[in-house]
């Protein structure tokens with residue numbers, strides 16, 4: 218790989234500081250276990266399997282490669298076709314379509330303020346090989362813009378906040394980048410209890426230098442692996458292996474783990490064909506969701522219905538918060554059945570767009 222393959226960050230410097238305690242949580246990644254049916258399609262059911270952090274031995278590397286292989290399950294030839302399957306999936310019964318159950322969601326929102334939380338990659342934009350080309354469609358952008366007219370709306374992404382803003386380009390939204398560690402609100406938002414004061418929050422400012430250091434080390438280390446990319450997401454890093462030959466995944470995983478093994482305050486997690494390096498702060502998309510609800514004046518309120526739509530493992534933190542608080546709904550975007558704390562499901566970004574449109578239509582009908 219040449220260094221031109223390396224994605225260079227366009228992120229800016231820190232604004233404020235919030236110090237949080239470090240945690241040493243373990244790593245979990247989805248391992249497909251069995252197959253079931255989802256609306257007539259074959260689906261692999263994933264189970265979380267704990268993986269110990271930062272060990273670089275052979276068995277551990279194999280475990281990592283297994284979970285890397287399964288981090289974005291796709292249908293293969295060995296997968297039975299639609300008619301080959303029988304029976305109803307218990308998964309789809311537990312996580313029914315948010316489109317087919319739209320009325321149920323609407324009736325739960327009666328007398329409540331919907332607050333919309335949207336993940337970016339795989340939710341608003343389709344998954345593509347080049348992370349810099351993950352554009353959302355004009356129609357999706359319109360749908361998000363319309364939703365934000367009626368409901369406070371936040372984009373919650375693993376990406377650097379500036380980068381995700383550059384993809385979405387809607388000033389009226391809240392943006393939580395770096396998996397929620399970097400939050401900025403619109404300069405004016407009537408619902409915010411901060412009034413017209415701009416909302417800015419950073420959960421891991423003290424890690425900026427470390428992340429930058431690791432970024433440089435990783436660029437150097439993985440430059441020999443064709444297709445590998447490091448993306449600087451400001452408070453975290455993403456090492457992409459979507460374009461790396463599977464035979465090289467073990468080498469890549471090992472190199473990444475060797476680099477971060479000298480940084481005990483960083484942890485390694487997985488997303489869709491991506492290894493993510495994050496500070497061990499107790500902050501995630503779930504905390505960002507709570508923070509934003511509080512900023513909007515809805516802490517401990519029963520008058521709010523948060524809806525969070527996301528496709529990835531890191532979105533589970535937000536789904537968990539909603540489930541735990543018994544308020545609002547998580548909606549998982551996935552074609553395959555996964556262990557999830559989401560209440561509903563949607564298959565792909567086009568269904569997300571449809572769902573957003575239905576919400577807007579419904580709200581317009583009320584006015």
Ligand SMILES: O=P(O)(O)OC[C@H]1O[C@H](O[C@H]2O[C@H](CO)[C@@H](O)[C@H](O)[C@H]2O)[C@H](O)[C@@H](O)[C@@H]1O
Pocket residue numbers: 336337338339343344345346347348349351373374375376377448450455457459488489490491493529531
């Ligand atoms: O929280 P998200 O907004 O979903 O961000 C998670 C990661 O998304 C991006 O990577 C993913 O999408 C890429 C473009 O479709 C794809 O090439 C990659 O394989 C996916 O993992 C983003 O590039 C990462 O920085 C984010 O952490």
